[in-house]
Amino acid sequence: MTTGVAIVGAAESDLGMTGRSILGLQTQAVTRALADAGLTLADVDGIATTGVGRFSATQLADHLGVVPTWTDSTFAGGSAFEMFVARATQAIRDGQCTTVVISFASNQRSARSRRLGGVFEPWVPEAQFEEPYDPLYPASYYAMATQAYLHRYGGTREQLAEVAVAAREWALLNPAAFRHEAGSITAADVLDAPMVSSPLTVADCCLVTDGGGAVVLTSLDRARDLRRTPVEVLGYGERTTNTSFTTVDDLAVPGAAGAGTDAFRRAGITVADVDVLEVYDSFTITAALSIEGLGFCGPGEVLDLIADGRIRPGGALPLNTNGGGLSYCHPGQYGVLLLVEAVRQLRGECGDRQVAGAEIAVAHGTGGILSTHATVVLGAAR
Amino acid sequence: MTWIPGEVPPADEMTADWWEATREHRLTVQACTACGHLQHPPRALCTGCGDTDHLVQQAVSGGGTVDTYTVVHRAPRPDVETPYVVARVRLDEGPILLTRLPSEPSIGDDVTVAWVDLPDGRALPVFNPTTEETS
Numbered sequence: 274m275t276t277g278v279a280i281v282g283a284a285e286s287d288l289g290m291t292g293r294s295i296l297g298l299q300t301q302a303v304t305r306a307l308a309d310a311g312l313t314l315a316d317v318d319g320i321a322t323t324g325v326g327r328f329s330a331t332q333l334a335d336h337l338g339v340v341p342t343w344t345d346s347t348f349a350g351g352s353a354f355e356m357f358v359a360r361a362t363q364a365i366r367d368g369q370c371t372t373v374v375i376s377f378a379s380n381q382r383s384a385r386s387r388r389l390g391g392v393f394e395p396w397v398p399e400a401q402f403e404e405p406y407d408p409l410y411p412a413s414y415y416a417m418a419t420q421a422y423l424h425r426y427g428g429t430r431e432q433l434a435e436v437a438v439a440a441r442e443w444a445l446l447n448p449a450a451f452r453h454e455a456g457s458i459t460a461a462d463v464l465d466a467p468m469v470s471s472p473l474t475v476a477d478c479c480l481v482t483d484g485g486g487a488v489v490l491t492s493l494d495r496a497r498d499l500r501r502t503p504v505e506v507l508g509y510g511e512r513t514t515n516t517s518f519t520t521v522d523d524l525a526v527p528g529a530a531g532a533g534t535d536a537f538r539r540a541g542i543t544v545a546d547v548d549v550l551e552v553y554d555s556f557t558i559t560a561a562l563s564i565e566g567l568g569f570c571g572p573g574e575v576l577d578l579i580a581d582g583r584i585r586p587g588g589a590l591p592l593n594t595n596g597g598g599l600s601y602c603h604p605g606q607y608g609v610l611l612l613v614e615a616v617r618q619l620r621g622e623c624g625d626r627q628v629a630g631a632e633i634a635v636a637h638g639t640g641g642i643l644s645t646h647a648t649v650v651l652g653a654a655r
Numbered sequence: 656m657t658w659i660p661g662e663v664p665p666a667d668e669m670t671a672d673w674w675e676a677t678r679e680h681r682l683t684v685q686a687c688t689a690c691g692h693l694q695h696p697p698r699a700l701c702t703g704c705g706d707t708d709h710l711v712q713q714a715v716s717g718g719g720t721v722d723t724y725t726v727v728h729r730a731p732r733p734d735v736e737t738p739y740v741v742a743r744v745r746l747d748e749g750p751i752l753l754t755r756l757p758s759e760p761s762i763g764d765d766v767t768v769a770w771v772d773l774p775d776g777r778a779l780p781v782f783n784p785t786t787e788e789t790s
Contacts, residue, residue, distance in 0.1 A: 390731025395664040398696045401674075403753045405663045405779055408741045409731050416725035417743060424723070424762045470741075471726040519695070519743060519751040524723055 276539075278362040279496035279503035279654060282310025282489030283616040286378050288602045289451050291483040295325060296336050298378030298485045302609075303337065306374065306487035311500040314339060319364060319373030319490075321345040321357035324606055333376070343370035349513065350640020351553050353377075354488075354608035355647035359509035361490045371491060375612070378485025379604035387481045387605065403518050409470050412478060414642035415556040416470035418524040422558065423472070425525040426573035430472050433576060434463035436557035436592075437476050437599050439585040444596025446586060446626035451482050452600040463557075477557040479598035479607070486609040488616060493654065503654040504616045507542070507633075510535025511647035518642065527566025529637060529646045534568070536635070536648035544569045548631040549618045550590060551611040553639040554597040563637050564592070567648065591628045594618060608638035612649065619653040658739065658755065660771060660779055661732055669697045672712040677778040680770045684750045686713035695750040717768035718785065719744040721760045722751060744782050755781045 284305030286298040293301075299322070307313060320341045325332045330344035343364045347353050354375055361373040381387045392410045393400040408414065422428065441458045444450035458476065466476035496503035512531040515521050521528065537543060544567065552567075554560040565575040569590065584592035595601045595614040602610060615634035617623050637648045666674040673696070676683045685697040687710055692703025700707045724742035740756040744766055756766065765785035770778040 388731075389729055396667070398670075400664045401666070401670055402696045405660050406741055406753055406755050407661070407727065407731050407735050407739065408725075408753065409727055409729060413725045413727055413741055417723040417741075420725060420762065421723040468726070468728045470728065473725075517696075518753045522751070524743075 275493060276362045276366065276506045277493050278365050278490055278506045279493045280488050280490055280506065280612070280616050280651065281496045281499045281501055281503055282306040282312065283613045284309050284487055285449065285610065285613060286485035288449060288484035289482050290382050291380060292383050293380055293483070295378055295380055296333070298380060298483065299325065299333055299376055300337070302376050302378055302485045302487035303374050306376070306489050309501065310489045312372065312489060316372045317341070317374050319343040319361060319370035321361060321373060321375045322377055323348050323353050324377055324379055341370065343373070349645040349647070351555065351606045351608045352511070352638030352640040352645045352647040353606065354612060355509065355636055355638040355649045356511055358490070358506060358612065358649045359511065359647070362506050362509065365490060365492055371495070373490045374487055375490065375609060376485065376487035377604070377606050377609040379606070380483045381605050382481055382483045397516070399517055408518060411555070411642045412473060413470045414518055415558050416473045418562065418643060419472055419558040421524040422562065428576040430464055431460045432580065433557050433561060434460035434477070435579050435584070436554060436560045437463050439579070440554060440593050440597040440599040442585045443594050443626055444600035447596050447601060450596035450601040451480050452596065473556055473558070479555045479603035480600070482602050482604055484602040484604035484610070486613040488609065488612045496654070502620045504619045505652045505654045506649065507652045508536040508538070508540030508650040509648060510539065511645070513645050515644050516641065521643070527562040528643050529563045529566030529639070529648070530568070532646040532648040533566060533637070536650050537568070540650035542633060542650060546633050547635050548591070549594060549615060549628050549634040550592050551615045551634065552593065552637040553607060553611065554593055554599050555603070555607070555639065557599070559639050559643070560593065560597070562643070563639060566646070567635070567637060586626060594623065594626050594628060606640070611636040611638060615651050619651060657736060658771065659734070660773060661735070663773055663777070663779070669699050673697050674777050676712060677770070677780065678776050680778060682715050682717050682768050682780050683712040684715055684746065684748060686711055693749050695752060715746055715748045719746040719766055719782065721756070721762055721764045721766060723762055724756065724760055726759055742782070752780065757783055760784065
């Protein structure tokens with residue numbers, strides 16, 4: 274199936290430690306993605322972004338000198354960009370706009386703006402009932418989900434560490450990855466790294482880097498006249514489950530399930546059709562729970578699924594082929610870069626890390642504390 | 656526990672009764688007398704049936720079990736000592752609270768409420784392992 278909408282351009286901003294401003298990085302990402310598509314800002318009538326300011330899309334439109342007929346600044350953390358693909362697809366199909374740029378950029382490493390707590394406005398319930406106990410946000414939530422999952426199914430930290438070990442193997446193949454030259458790591462390296470919020474160590478946690486990216490969407494009809502192989506939006510789905518640490522009854526049950534079910538149903542595919550899987554890996558457990566929730570295995574089986582090199586380069590389930598948030602880049606909201614890598618894999622542009630013959634890719638974002646979950650199914654339209 | 660909580664925001668009209676009870680070290684959850692649903696934190700409606708007019712704070716036993724937990728090794732604010740244990744405790748009555756425990760537990764351990772007083776007279780519920788004395 275197709276939605277009739279395609280991604281026609283994709284690009285990263287500078288990554289890592291840039292010394293640049295948010296809008297400077299945003300501009301890099303947007304103009305590079307448009308150049309990749311063979312389009313210009315004059316073609317853009319839709320803008321979706323977050324993380325610029327209170328009025329994110331408004332701010333970016335002003336900065337770029339664009340007067341959009343459609344914008345979206347849904348703030349849902351790292352999954353917002355997969356949600357934007359759904360919204361943009363609907364807006365293009367409905368005729369409200371023709372050409373949408375979805376973008377994000379952060380300078381959090383250069384600006385040293387990342388905090389471990391103090392994230393709640395004083396008027397939300399979490400400020401009264403949760404923050405007083407000093408959980409790390411978001412690390413302690415993912416840590417508690419890990420504890421619950423390992424306890425439920427009898428898995429080990431060593432098994433979970435494979436997510437980080439495999440991500441590093443991919444990063445060694447990606448010159449743009451922050452850890453490209455850092456060498457391989459072992460499960461023991463992950464376990465022996467400094468503890469952050471048990472059982473998660475620093476090596477279970479994503480990088481804190483600058484970076485950003487952008488993708489350009491337009492109708493599939495128009496996409497066929499542009500320079501790149503169109504990447505069709507085949508399906509999408511999302512779930513929003515919680516802001517509180519205590520809303521979700523069972524932390525061992527992944528919230529990704531409904532999002533994946535909806536996306537795969539819309540696309541008319543099953544997990545067996547997926548050639549490349551790009552899932553949010555803010556923490557090792559984030560990726561593991563997402564893979565399980567998307568239905569690549571049954572409940573309690575993901576730690577066995579990811580073993581034996583299956584998610585490493587050359588494995589049967591290529592996962593986070595750019596090196597992921599764990600070893601490539603994590604600018605705070607990583608979801609747009611899931612899309613960029615999925616597009617590049619489907620176009621066959623990934624060099625040493627290219628998954629041969631990739632036709633179907635899934636990008637799955639997660640935001641907050643397993644709060645939001647959004648899946649996009651993409652297919653090469655050769 | 657050598658823990659001095661940070662500043663806790665003031666109660667609002669939804670949460671005032673919950674905080675008032677903490678001054679007497681009474682733990683409550685919000686109950687809907689229309690449908691019997693229990694919830695925490697307090698809200699302006701019942702998430703079970705949508706009713707807005709039959710919500711009361713109801714005393715609970717103070718007993719619960721450890722749902723899951725983490726030992727935090729990095730301080731999210733200055734003046735907080737690490738490591739410390741943050742946990743989700745499932746009250747015997749059902750609702751889940753985020754809280755602190757004095758030491759690393761096992762999932763499923765029985766725990767009982769205790770209190771850490773705040774400078775303004777309110778108190779934060781924390782939990783200790785249930786002993787024969789407290790059960």
